[in-house]
Amino acid sequence: MKIPEQTMQYKNLGRSGLKVSQLSYGAWVTFGNQLDVKEAKSILQCCRDHGVNFFDNAEVYANGRAEEIMGQAIKELGWKRSDIVVSTKIFWGGPGPNDKGLSRKHIIEGTKNSLKRLDMDYVDVIYCHRPDIGTPIEETVRAMNHVIDKGWAYYWGTSEWxxxxxxxxxxxxxxxDLVGPIVEQPEYNLFSRHKVESEYLPLYTNYGIGLTTWSPLASGVLTGKYNSGNIPSDSRFALENYKNLASRSLVxxxxxxxNGLKPIADELGVPLSQLAIAWCASNPNVSSVITGATKEAQIQENMxxxxxxPLLTPAVMEKIEAxxxxxxxRPDSYR
Structure with missing residues (x-):
């Protein structure tokens, strides 16, 4: 069956006025570990050509190299800054005792260092990359507001809180009377659902939290490429640092x-990976699904x-759930 071509939709990031593409691109794993500036440029341009306007990064990705590569690639591509939404995340900035966590010191220094690496005056969204139990939340909230007041970021959010x-x-x-976090960045896919679909339920209505979710393909498991029992040499699980993730995921x-999802995808006439990404994007609380890719062909597929x-009717969703x-x-109180 011929599937009608859709155009990229832009959704508000939670209750904010910021619009992000329903599918976005993240630099985790790839930039600095697998791709240099030249390759990053072609990947980013391919994303733009498909309507992506949101690009995600973090100070810890490739020890800062991912931000440098993204910043340089965007500069060389000559994009207008107001056309794109760039985010980064602060938590792991280096080996020193004050180089990590969410103290006022590290949030401010980490943000300045990220902007330097990105070669940008500001990021649109800055995330607290993990919760920091060693810092009072009030200190973190005040520091994030300082970053916003300085114009170094326009919005702030959390990841895996x-x-x-x-x-x-x-x-x-x-x-x-300060600005609260408007977005959370949790893992979300067909095998990881509790936070998004249960724990966070009150947050959507109470605070208008939006979600930019990561790992829609469960680190590639939902492409079906690992089902033969072999790990392809160019895949994420072949990388030394991701071996333990592989043993956990490939049970x-x-x-x-x-394997059971494959016939559902076949019936719709689409690859399993597209079904899995679309499933995440169809959740109304998800503002953007962050995808990753090392090759242009993967981006074209993902997009x-x-x-x-639109093919994910209630009947199809029930089949997937089965x-x-x-x-x-759901907790009784949210029914």
């Missing part, structure tokens, strides 16, 4: 479910997932 921590941050922000039960979103059986039970 608990609902309780985000609620606490909002409580501080409201008490001090029989998961691979059996991936076609927007054509699959195979993965991963829907979290």
């Amino acid at each position: 608990s609902a309780q921590q985000i609620t606490e941050a909002w409580g501080v922000a409201e008490r001090l 029989d039960d998961v691979l059996k479910k991936v 076609k997932a927007i054509n699959v979103i 195979v993965v059986q991963s829907k979290p039970k």
